[in-house]
Amino acid sequence: MTTVLTPPPEAPARSTLTSWLAVVSVMIGIFSIVTTEILPIGLLTSIGADFTISDGMAGLMMTMPGLVAAVTAPVATVATGRIDRRIILCLFMFLLVLANVLVAVAPEYWVVLVSRVLVGITIGGFWSIAAGLAERLVPAPSVGRANAVIFSSVPLGSVLGVPAGTLLGEITGWRTTFVVVGVLTAVVLGMLATFLPPLPARTVTRASVLCGLLRGINVRFALLATFLVVLAQFGAYTYVTPFLEQVTHLGPGMITLLLLIYGSAGILGNFLGGAAITRRPHLTFGCAAALIAAATLLLPVLGRWEAGALVLLVIWGIGYGAVPVSSQAWFAKAVPDAPEAASVLFTAAFQATFSLGALAGGLVVDRGSPATVMLLGGLTATLVIAAVGTHAAQRRTWPDR
Numbered sequence: 001m002t003t004v005l006t007p008p009p010e011a012p013a014r015s016t017l018t019s020w021l022a023v024v025s026v027m028i029g030i031f032s033i034v035t036t037e038i039l040p041i042g043l044l045t046s047i048g049a050d051f052t053i054s055d056g057m058a059g060l061m062m063t064m065p066g067l068v069a070a071v072t073a074p075v076a077t078v079a080t081g082r083i084d085r086r087i088i089l090c091l092f093m094f095l096l097v098l099a100n101v102l103v104a105v106a107p108e109y110w111v112v113l114v115s116r117v118l119v120g121i122t123i124g125g126f127w128s129i130a131a132g133l134a135e136r137l138v139p140a141p142s143v144g145r146a147n148a149v150i151f152s153s154v155p156l157g158s159v160l161g162v163p164a165g166t167l168l169g170e171i172t173g174w175r176t177t178f179v180v181v182g183v184l185t186a187v188v189l190g191m192l193a194t195f196l197p198p199l200p201a202r203t204v205t206r207a208s209v210l211c212g213l214l215r216g217i218n219v220r221f222a223l224l225a226t227f228l229v230v231l232a233q234f235g236a237y238t239y240v241t242p243f244l245e246q247v248t249h250l251g252p253g254m255i256t257l258l259l260l261i262y263g264s265a266g267i268l269g270n271f272l273g274g275a276a277i278t279r280r281p282h283l284t285f286g287c288a289a290a291l292i293a294a295a296t297l298l299l300p301v302l303g304r305w306e307a308g309a310l311v312l313l314v315i316w317g318i319g320y321g322a323v324p325v326s327s328q329a330w331f332a333k334a335v336p337d338a339p340e341a342a343s344v345l346f347t348a349a350f351q352a353t354f355s356l357g358a359l360a361g362g363l364v365v366d367r368g369s370p371a372t373v374m375l376l377g378g379l380t381a382t383l384v385i386a387a388v389g390t391h392a393a394q395r396r397t398w399p400d401r
Contacts, residue, residue, distance in 0.1 A: 035161025066355025068120025236377030269321020291319025
């Protein structure tokens with residue numbers, strides 16, 4: 001069990017505006033983290049060319065943060081269990097500022113990888129706390145809306161962060177992009193320090209608790225579904241830029257536009273998924289995986305033409321946009337009495353698979369082609385549909401508590 005700490009005296013009531021400014025601060029914080037994490041997708045070939053490395057080697061920029069985050073999530077949560085969560089969030093955001101500055105001035109590729117380790121530490125620690133924070137920032141009736149706002153940062157990182165960073169990188173160089181993101185992160189740090197209320201720890205999550213949660217049927221289903229869908233997503237999406245360059249034969253400007261459209265579709269998918277997951281949990285998760293599978297399986301065929309790539313990226317964006325909010329909802333409902341522990345499991349599972357997907361995709365793209373990566377990603381996504389169908393057929397329902 002988690003160790004319950006003595007609750008502090010009730011804090012003075014906060015205004016609605018102040019509460020929502022805190023929510024927005026967390027949302028922008030996650031946006032800056034997501035943007036920093038996936039920014040190399042749009043700059044992959046530019047960074048690779050600058051350091052004279054292959055696309056697969058450059059893909060290590062995506063692999064490193066996920067692997068580190070998977071370890072950091074449980075370790076940081078257990079190690080900082082008694083410290084005010086506002087202080088911890090600000091410390092992790094400062095670390096992200098440092099990571100962006102480091103990659104911007106990196107003289108060698110190994111320095112870039114060191115900065116990505118710092119990104120991974122930030123992801124694991126920040127996400128584990130922030131993903132379940134809405135209920136502490138707004139009144140109970142507004143928690144659902146606050147969660148949707150916080151998780152909108154994931155597709156927003158795609159719709160604004162990656163395309164804008166890619167465009168800026170094409171105009172001024174990829175290093176300038178990381179300087180700009182570093183400045184944004186510093187601003188977010190100030191917002192968190194200003195708007196977040198004191199957040200004393202309510203419970204201490206022990207390592208034994210996290211291990212014990214794995215015995216639950218719904219937790220194991222959430223882990224399996226998340227593993228498969230994230231493996232499919234980032235095994236393929238990490239290498240979407242090489243695909244659009246080599247197969248669709250698009251220039252940098254058109255690739256930026258398509259990534260922008262993909263991210264816009266992701267925002268739509270986020271809110272559609274958030275609205276549907278509580279009413280149709282199996283159908284929502286299954287449909288998200290089906291859209292990803294359809295898009296990636298068809299891209300090698302229809303993605304040879306600009307119009308086909310456009311349509312399929314819209315479908316892909318809607319599908320993936322529903323994934324993070326759906327996955328987090330399954331973990332939260334499976335572990336209702338320990339929301340921070342649920343967030344740790346979600347973060348660790350998501351980030352570990354994120355890195356494995358990018359690594360597997362890199363091995364395939366260096367030995368095969370970007371089209372092969374898309375096909376394998378699509379086949380993996382179909383396994384999610386099978387897992388969801390099996391769980392539903394066994395009459396496993398959305399957890400009641």
